[in-house]
Amino acid sequence: MILEGTILRGPSFDAVEGRVVVEDDRIVAIEEDEVYSDDIVLPAFVNAHTHVGDSIAKEAGEGLSLEELVAPPDGLKHRLLREADRSELVAAMERSLDYMEQSGTGAFVEFREGGVEGVRALDDALEGSRLESVVLGRESVDVLEVADGFGASGANDADFSSERRATRRADKLFGIHAGEVDTTDINPALDLDPDFLVHLVQAEPLHLNRVEDSGMPVAVCPRSNLVTDVGLPPVEELIERTTVALGTDNVFLNSPSMFREMEFTAKLYDLTAHEVLAMATGNGAELAGLDCGVLEVGRPARLTVLDGNSDNLAGAQNPVRAVVRRAGTSDVKRVVLPES
Template sequence: MTSARAPEDFIAGGILHDSGRSEPCTIYVKDGLATIETGEPERGIPYADFIVDMVNAHTHCADYGLKVPPGLSLEKLVAPPEGLKHRYLSGLDQESLKDNMVRFDRASASYGAASFIDFREGGLQGCRLLRECSEDAIILGRPISKEFDPEEVAGILEVADGIGLPSISDMDHGYIEAVADAVRDSRKIFAIHASERIREDIDFILSLDPAFVVHMCEATRDDMDKCAEAEVPVVVCPSSNRYFGKETPIRDLLDSGVDIAIGTDNGMLCEPDLVTESKLLADILAGQGGAPEDTLGRLSNFSSKLLYRTKRIKCKVNGGYLTVVPGEGDATLPGGRNAPFRVRIESR
């Protein structure tokens, strides 16, 4: 992974995507720091798209070292505790877990993301490990006790930015409500997977006041309208869904007015390459008869949406990064770079 090194100095013009808005700009990068000037760029300089604070909205980093055979079902692969992934994780020693996390963190940065929101397995210890391994991670922990344990949840919330749960089908409703209440009281992020394998009760899910939900592959239009009404964004993970033979009805989500963000989900299924993931989302949307849309712009949207949804929270997106997405066929950035990378924003 190469992104840790500062890019050479360069000037490029193109479109700046920030909090869902897009406008022309020129970027001056010196000593690895970018200065942004909005307005029409000069002609003849390299072209790129620039995304402010690009957030990978859903990841599981610890299984980055697992190679999975094609065609496993959701239950066989990710259902706790017997799915292949959970057997793999419980068989790893601490150093190997950390190694996966560090490698994932570097990969995420090398693909240009400012930050990634990780649904962290392994209770309090799992959260601690990732905190040690990554500055970019927004950590949503998961309790391991079978019964609601206020002390365990409080401990997780001290280290993590919130809690991310598997799904309402995997757990007792009273337990989930108790966790959601504790997260709300602590003013942190509560999020949950929703309607991935089967349709789930959206009224119950929304009653938990989640900051966002993940997947909604099996949701009905009515479920989506309710999310839009409650202003709860949906994180879509196209590659992961595709592995399981699923497809989120992205066009319906957009038609119903839901804010969507993009995540790369399990590290074992695909690289944390958000720009490629956004292209897949555009392809799926086109296949569903949706209008072509500015998916790169969408990548700039989530950090502001998340902060809006959770304005009481204490955590902050590890911001201040600009993701540079070189124009196709344009190899005139330093070193002929044509893959996305990130630079720190100095001023604007």
């Protein structure tokens, strides 16, 4: 397979004209050359934090607080998930996964409710999908038998020490929400020495120092935090201290579109387009331990190809800035992912 156009190469997204050569689902060459294509070739996105199960209840819960929406065990989302028919749940997740792929996402990190059965339902939804998934189960340490790790709701909800020990023994990921509503669960979350944190909206200098000292990656979800009215994460401060990745969070609050998340983040914070694109690709891969998110020789071919001559992108002078601040799903010409 040969892809031609403007190639956003390497971790710094150097824009070069030429072609990407793919063999056996890996990038075997990046050749600089004059080509006659307006396409833009970039790494497929890595969505660093999702709750795909919420696909059964898009835009539910208007006017409810964050606790009323998502707090276990009786927040709206948990009640709806318990009441949902399994086939309905799987079908809804399948459609969100399809949309994610259509919008240029190649991998995602899921916090999956429902214990072992919840993980198995997502596995069914992923049947035939080309997306690379990192599924972190919840609610019981038993999920480690079928999941890629454990995704904790927050240190104020329970003592997750046993789950943390179990993930270490199993050599699997442990992620935890922290600092979404207030500061009280941030230090207890850090004390667990997780593999990564989610949100950190309320982080204070002490917490930022601990994050930096430990090299703790953080997944941020600015659109979700705005919708739930908890504030906005200190992304500029975080990005100076650690690896920061972008996620879209609950599907019932936001579409799982990394284009929308990038545009929102780029226009809200004083960040370069290169920094934001890294948050949506390589940083998420690093957080999750995936070998993708960077367009380099030897890497798996998880790529998104945009039509640089679309009505939306034609005439763009800065391809990285155009991808981050202007591009959308309708500009996606092709998503190159290994077959499942």
